[in-house]
Amino acid sequence: MKKQxxxxxxxxxxxxPFTWRKKWAKVWDEVKYCSQRCRSNRGxx
Numbered sequence: 936m937k938k939q940x941x942x943x944x945x946x947x948x949x950x951x952p953f954t955w956r957k958k959w960a961k962v963w964d965e966v967k968y969c970s971q972r973c974r975s976n977r978g979x980x
Contacts (some may be wrong), residue, residue, distance in 0.1 A: 948973040 941955045946969035953969035968974040 946970075946973050948977050 938954070942963065943952050943954050944966065945952050947967045949969065951969055955963060959966050968977065
């Protein structure tokens with residue numbers, strides 16, 4: 936699959952778009968944050 940055809944979501948904390956990664960294949964519906972940093976800062980906003 937080419938990069939331009941990968942699914943995209945917006946991060947719940949920073950609002951930036953991020954694309955699907957192979958390591959998220961089984962849990963893509965549960966992914967809410969673009970990075971570990973946003974995940975740890977989720978309560979600050």
